[in-house]
Amino acid sequence: MKAVILNGSNENENPLNTWEKLIVEILDNYGWQVETVELRNKKLATCIGCFGCWIKTPGECILKDEGREICKNVARSDLLVLLTPLTFGGYSFELKKMMDRLIPNLLPLFTKINGEMHHKTRYEKKPKLLAIGYNFQHDEESERIFKELVHRNALNMDNPTSYVEVVAGEVNDIIVGEEILRNIEVIS
Amino acid sequence: MSEISKVLLLVGSPKGENSVSNNIASYILEKFNENGVKAEKIFIVKEVRNDEALNELVLQAIDAEILILVSPLYVDSIPAINIKVLEEFYKVKNDSYNKKQSFMTIFNCGFPEPHHNDLAIDMCKKFASDTGLKWMGGVTIGMGPSLEGKSLERFRLAKNLCTGLDMAVDAILKGETVPQEAIVIASKPLMPLTIVKFVMCNFGRFMWGNQMDKSVKGNMFDRPYEL
Numbered sequence: 001m002k003a004v005i006l007n008g009s010n011e012n013e014n015p016l017n018t019w020e021k022l023i024v025e026i027l028d029n030y031g032w033q034v035e036t037v038e039l040r041n042k043k044l045a046t047c048i049g050c051f052g053c054w055i056k057t058p059g060e061c062i063l064k065d066e067g068r069e070i071c072k073n074v075a076r077s078d079l080l081v082l083l084t085p086l087t088f089g090g091y092s093f094e095l096k097k098m099m100d101r102l103i104p105n106l107l108p109l110f111t112k113i114n115g116e117m118h119h120k121t122r123y124e125k126k127p128k129l130l131a132i133g134y135n136f137q138h139d140e141e142s143e144r145i146f147k148e149l150v151h152r153n154a155l156n157m158d159n160p161t162s163y164v165e166v167v168a169g170e171v172n173d174i175i176v177g178e179e180i181l182r183n184i185e186v187i188s
Numbered sequence: 189m190s191e192i193s194k195v196l197l198l199v200g201s202p203k204g205e206n207s208v209s210n211n212i213a214s215y216i217l218e219k220f221n222e223n224g225v226k227a228e229k230i231f232i233v234k235e236v237r238n239d240e241a242l243n244e245l246v247l248q249a250i251d252a253e254i255l256i257l258v259s260p261l262y263v264d265s266i267p268a269i270n271i272k273v274l275e276e277f278y279k280v281k282n283d284s285y286n287k288k289q290s291f292m293t294i295f296n297c298g299f300p301e302p303h304h305n306d307l308a309i310d311m312c313k314k315f316a317s318d319t320g321l322k323w324m325g326g327v328t329i330g331m332g333p334s335l336e337g338k339s340l341e342r343f344r345l346a347k348n349l350c351t352g353l354d355m356a357v358d359a360i361l362k363g364e365t366v367p368q369e370a371i372v373i374a375s376k377p378l379m380p381l382t383i384v385k386f387v388m389c390n391f392g393r394f395m396w397g398n399q400m401d402k403s404v405k406g407n408m409f410d411r412p413y414e415l
């Protein structure tokens with residue numbers, strides 16, 4: 001089984017980078033094939049909103065950079081892991097620039113889910129979603145927004161299941177590791 | 189005469205001038221200018237290409253008394269280029285500045301239901317709270333693409349939107365808080381949702397099919413990646 005980790009950390013010194021290694025190790029132990037993408041080290045253009053991936057090159061972004069390859073690997077994956085510092089409750093710029101580039105995996109057409117409009121997906125296969133956000137201090141509103149955002153993304157990407165964790169304040173890597181392990185045991 | 193000194197409209201669409209966000213921003217800009225208030229409009233997409241331009245944009249944003257972000261919704265949230273600006277603004281503002289500023293946002297999405305924009309509005313409200321800006325409220329617009337290339341004033345479906353925006357501008361000009369009623373009116377669906385949902389679900393294939401490039405007509409459902 002394949003997993004893709006999108007690490008949206010803005011800097012080298014960040015607990016998210018430690019957790020990325022932990023997740024790789026745990027997934028590896030469970031027999032997953034893992035690809036990690038440290039987005040801050042990638043030259044990725046931001047989405048230009050042209051809808052070219054729907055009407056010019058259906059299923060592929062018209063921007064020819066590494067975003068295409070990452071998008072392909074996400075489509076092929078069984079698990080998508082998002083790591084991000086909470087940024088006003090949402091994803092960091094680094095992560096969001098890739099999230100915006102994932103729309104080729106959707107269709108322009110709409111469907112109703114619980115009476116609400118969402119896009120149809122291009123592929124039948126969809127990865128499970130695990131999102132882990134880090135906040136340097138506890139903040140209820142940021143955490144609420146983040147959990148709701150992951151839930152909304154999972155609805156729009158039609159992820160079969162989604163798991164979300166927010167770690168805030170002083171970090172104990174052992175406790176975080178146990179939480180991650182618990183999540184991955186459930187996912188696996 | 190209003191005492192508001194500087195209004196800055198940030199157009200947050202990656203499509204720049206050819207965007208619905210610009211259409212809405214232009215409408216608001218005109219309302220301020222008609223009332224003798226200096227209002228400017230900046231396209232974020234043009235300024236985030238290099239650090240120097242981004243820095244200049246952030247300084248201009250910090251200098252404004254009223255800051256209004258007009259943006260599309262991307263993947264349930266704020267488009268990446270706008271997050272970049274908000275991140276930089278947060279860094280600079282926290283380091284060096286303590287000026288009274290107010291912040292308002294207007295988000296539009298392709299879904300018919302305006303509430304898809306709610307989370308993006310919540311994030312902007314959180315940004316305002318974290319940077320010490322006075323939050324003025326967020327307007328949510330569904331069926332955004334229907335406003336493309338149209339004069340809002342002359343577009344019948346945008347009547348509520350214009351009424352709400354007019355009320356918001358009037359309040360800002362008087363130095364008052366944007367009334368909740370203005371936000372509610374501006375955020376009303378452009379058309380009855382039942383009808384729009386029916387049309388989009390049943391005729392979407394035809395509508396998008398017409399927009400497909402000639403060379404890929406009939407390829408809408410292509411799956412370029414072997415899974």
